[in-house]
Amino acid sequence: MNRARLLIFNAALGPLDYRVPDGMVVEPGSVVVAPLGPRQIIGIVWEAERLPTEPVPEHKLRPLIEVLPVPPLPAQLRRLIEWTADYYCARLASVARMVLASGGALRGPSKMIEYRLSGAEPERMTPQRAVAMDALQNEQSTIRELADLASVSEGVLRGLVNQGVLEPVEVDIDRPYPKAQPDFAQPKLSAEQTEVADRFTAAVKAEEFAPFLLDGVTGSGKTETYFEPMAAALRMGKQVLVLLPEIALTEAFLRRFEDRFGAAPIVWHSSLKSTERRRAWRAIASGDAQVVVGARSALFLPYRRLGLIVVDEAHEVSFKQDEGVRYNARDVAVMRGHFEKIPVILASATPALESLQMADSGIYEKVELPSRFGGATLPDIGIVNLTEEKPERGRWLAPRLVEQMKLRLERGEQSLLFLNRRGYAPLTLCRNCGFRFQCPNCSAWLVEHRLSQRLSCHHCGHETQPPATCPECGEPDCLVACGPGVERIADEVAEIMPGARIAVVTSDTLNSPEKAADFVAKAEAGAIDVIVGTQLVTKGFHFPELTLVGVVDADLGLEGGDLRAAERTYQQVAQVAGRAGRGAKPGEVLIQTRHPEAPVIAALAAGDRDAFYEAETEARRDAGAPPFGRWAAIIISSEDENEAKEAARAIGGTRPNLPDVAILGPAPAPMALLRGRYRYRLLINARRSAQLQDILRDWLGALKFPQGVRVAIDIDPYSFV
Known part of the structure; x- marks a missing residue:
């Protein structure tokens, strides 16, 4: 190649052509450094015919500066980037940026300096130094990351370095990972599991695209059935990707994996230190990484020899990205399998209706595990009608549920209470004047968190201390918590059962892998009697002594007009019900x-x-909703309310009039103010025959908006706020 077309990460510029200097070797997928004005930028060499741009004469081309020392991005990954950008109406560069998720992996030395506590004491102890030293026990990282962990300035930590309280440690970033051994511990599978595992293993050996829907009841041993095709992939020298919906689920999975394969897999998620991200990225790109367990972003990493993808809890809403590139990792995983020509396993006890429809139409192969492993039986389910069996005044748990919890405590068994609402109460108001605490940045009430003594917005993260007096009328001791959150339910359990050991399990309390591991260890050791949790406890956990599950408010998920509200409620309640009776x-x-x-x-x-699924399918068919029709959303936002409104009107006023497309709006979004931006929304309902993405691109591409206006397209939306 004597000229190269680059995909660059500048939203204002399209593809750019450069001259390849003599002696420099580049190919499609090469990651290079190029000049742009006085700056240097990183770009990816792309096939010129797939990335059209205005031709530039040869003599005007500037030369590339260098090729970075990483393997070129494979053709299959480049095709996935193109498909994702096209399907989700996103910029190609925005998708490609997710592939280069570790800037440090692209260049630099393989060794670096990290810091840890040395055991020495500072000459003078200040409050900030005390906070830092408490927070950094058993931590080792760069100064910047330690400062973030300890919530102090980098200057505080540099002072501790100067006094020898923090000591430098040289780290070999590119050191190899321990090798997983496919034959380390052969499992004992049931006849049902063996049949399923053999089918998956055959697909891995065939090295062809094969999408599977693994539909197994809770406790049926789905994980063990896909461990066997993973072992087959490892024997073939292939890489495996396992996607999990929550970081909190990772620890339990890692332990099961290590028991089976003798070494931990590589973990990928947003909380990784920069050195860990670099090490993982380079091992993945070189092909040395064997098994990667990660959140949805792990899907776009540059695997060298991918042989199998598993999406566990594939129905989970958290696989849908709601900002930036608004992709669904479940669907993109299937497309990556298509481009890589490998099997993809979507595993769930409560599959998404779209996945079931794909199986019914023969596009996915459905594989079932209809019974629990080891003779365990599914739990008995009872309904507590709160209009007849009312809780005591000021309480939220009905007498029958309380009675059963006390019975479990006497037997030494565990109970789990599920309420998908973090904090103590969803609303705090003044009983004197009616003032309600609202987020200044969002159309949302502040949620009271008594454990951390704060009022918090769950949308933008705004926090404030609960005041002693009402901000509106000045009345003291007048603030009232309205409605229950998990913390309030935990307080109620403590009053009813004073001797019970209670754990509150939410994304606030299990916000790191270490805390998740500690919770699992205590629950398995019988050191917890009652677990009170949000959707975080509905999946993945296996506690043999947990014999009672109480759903505090099953109606909560049916509120708000979500198109998938009924399906989501069914999935959450069925999943949390599946935590009961998993042992003998x-x-x-x-x-x-x-x-x-x-x-x-x-x-x-x-x-x-x-x-339920049959009735929901017919309702969706009648409404032209997914999977029988297509939905898309156009979200307009600006810090200026009038600017957002005018932009929404401009979009609505130029809507196309097409027979197979219905357009609703514009109207203020249900969350009309989010993170300080005013929001309007249009909803598009299209028949399958419509070329939805082309329609949206042609419609919006003809319009110009003020600089402060953002217009986002959400294909197949899951959030309607």
């Missing part, structure tokens, strides 16, 4: 509701998943 002891589930006649609740009570 039988389990029981009590679902508190004010609407026992609702189809979702009736289906849960009857244990009739097929009837």
Whole structure:
């Protein structure tokens, strides 16, 4: 190549051509450094025919500066980047940026200096130094990352370095990972599991695209069935990717993996230190990384020899990215499998309706595990009608649920209470004047968190201390918590059962892998009697002594007009119900509701998943909703309310009039103010016959907006706020 076309990460510029200097070797996928004005930029060499731009004469081309010492991005990954950008109406550069997720991996020395506490004491102890030293016990990282961990300035830590309190440690960043051994511990599988595992293993050996829907009841041993094709991939020298929806689930998975394969897999998520990200990225790109377990972003890493993708809990909403490139990792995983020509396993006890429809149409191969492993039985499910079995005044747990919890405590068994609402109370108001605490940046009430003594917005992260007096009328001791969150339910349990050991499990309390591991260890050791948690506890955990699950408010998920509200409620409640009776002891589930006649609740009570999905399928078919029709959203936002409104009107005023497309709006979004930006929204409902992405690109591409206006497209939206 004597000229190269680059995909660069500058939103204002398209592809650029450069001259390749004599002696420099580049190919499509090479990551290079190029000049742009007085600066240097990083770009990816792309096939010129796939990235059209205005031709530039040869004599005007500037030369590339260098090729970075990383393997070129494979053709299969480049095709995935193109498909994702096209399908989700995103910029090609925005998708490609996710591939180069570790800037440090692209260049630099393989050794660097990190710091850790030396055990020495500072000459003078200040409050900030004390905070830092408490926070950094057992931590080792760069000064910048340690400052973030300790919530102090880098200057405080540099002072501790100068006094020898923090000592430097040289780290070999590119040191190899321990090797997983496919035959380390052969499992004992049931006949059902063996049949499923053999089917997956055959697909891995065939080295062809094969999408599977692994539909297995909770506790059926789905993980063990996909460990066997992972072992087959490792024997073939292939890499494996496992996507998990929550970091909190990672620790339990890592332990099961290490028991089976003798070494931990490589972990990838947003909380990794920069040195860990660099080490993992380079091992993945070189092909040395064998198994990667990660959040959705792990899907775009540059695997050299990918042989299998597993998406665990594939129904989970958290696989959908709601900012930036708004992709669904479940669907993109299937497309990566298509481009790589490898099997993809979507595993779930409550599959998404879209996945079931793909299986019914023969696009996915459906594989079932209909019974629990080892003779364990599914729990009995009972309905507590809150209009008849009312909790005591000022309380939220019905007498029957309380009675069963006390019985479990006497037996030395565990109970789990599920309420998908973090904090103590979702609303705090003044009983004197009615003032309500609202977020200054969002159309949302501040949530009271008593454990951390703060009022918090769960949308933008704004926090404030609860005041002693009402900000509106000045009345002291007048603030009232309205409604329950998990902390309030935990307080109620402590009052009812004073001797019970209680754990509150939310993204606030399990916000690191270490805390998640500590919780799992205590629960398995029987050091916890009652777990009170949000959706974080609905999946992945296996506690043999947990025999009672109480759903505090099953109606909560049905509020708000979400198009998938019924399906999501069914999935959450069915998943949390599946935590009960996973060992030798039988389990029981009590679902508190004010609407026992609702189809979702009736289906849960009857244990009739097929009837629920059949009714939901027909409702979706009648409404032209996914998977029978297509939805998209256009979200307009600006810090200036009038600017956002005018931009929304301009979009609405130029809407295309097409027979197979219905356009609703513009209207203020349900969350009309989010992170200081005013928001308007249009919803598009299209038949399958419509070329939805082309319609959106042609429609919006003809319009110009003020600089402060952002217009985002969300294909197949999951959030409607």
